[in-house]
Amino acid sequence: MGWLLILILAAIVLIGLWKLGRFDRAALQVLGAALLVAMAGYAWQGSPGLSGKPVPPPVRKALPDSAFADTREDMLGRFDSASAWLTMAESYQREGDTRGGAEIIQSALKKSPNDPDLWVGLGNALVIHGGGMMTPSAELAFQRAAKIAPEHPGPKFFFGLALAQGGKFDEAERLWRGLLQTAPATVSWRPMVEERLAMLGQARAASAAGMAVPGIQQP
Known part of the structure; x- marks a missing residue:
């Protein structure tokens, strides 16, 4: 032929x-x-004598909801355009398409480059795509969110959560304690931060034993 x-x-x-x-x-x-x-x-x-060998599509492993997905609406809200984009990205991640999840948020940022929630979501998506590890690009996304909205608790809270997921408990604790120092006693998200701080002690012990703590070490 x-x-x-x-x-x-x-x-x-x-x-x-x-x-x-x-x-x-x-x-x-x-x-x-x-x-x-x-x-x-x-x-x-050319090798016309060789038989065809179609390449099957890559098999993706379904992933559970991340700690970010479980707490996002309580910290960032749920009735805005950023929430819709993040929900869409999480559906990709749930199916194992972590690259697609990050690309969805990057597309949203082209339309809304100054949305801190999207930058936080991108940081989390890049951590998930990196297998739970904090990469330079993910850290840059969290820092960009904090720069856009320095008074918003979301960037610091989720940056600390991503650090904790990667085993950087001391850095996460420092961020969260600093967040609480400036937070009013009656603010709605304060118990969420206090709960994660309490879980850090459990996470340290569990990490030494090779176990995971839900909400901390779940990527």
């Missing part, structure tokens, strides 16, 4: 040259040289 396709292509070019009035000796020489190069390349690299 490979040789037949080459001959058919040569015939098509010949007909095209004839219709364009370029059917002369020089054109034939160029066509002949090109045909010889194509045939030589095919004879060298």
Whole structure:
């Protein structure tokens, strides 16, 4: 079939040259040289005798909801455009498509580049895509969110959560304690931070024993 396709292509070019009035000796020489190069390349690299081997699509492993997904609405809200984008990204992550989840949020940021919730979501998505580890790009996303909204508790809380998921308990504790120092005693999200701080002690012990603590070490 490979040789037949080459001959058919040569015939098509010949007909095209004839219709364009370029059917002369020089054109034939160029066509002949090109045909010889194509045939030589095919004879060298082609393997027409091999059977076809279709490549199956990659198998994705379904993932449970992340700690971010479980607490996001309580900290960031649920009735805005950012929430809709983050919900969509989480559906990709749930199916194991962590790259797609991050790309969804990146698309949203092109439309709303100054939305701190989207930057927090991107940081979390990049942590998930990195297998639960804090990458430089994920850290940059959390820092961008904090810069846009320095008084918003979300960037610091979720940055600390991502750090804790990666085993950086001391850094997470420092962030969360600093957050509580500036938080009013009656603010709605204060118990959430206090609960995570209490869980850090459990997480330290569980990490030494090779176990996971829900809400802390779940990527």
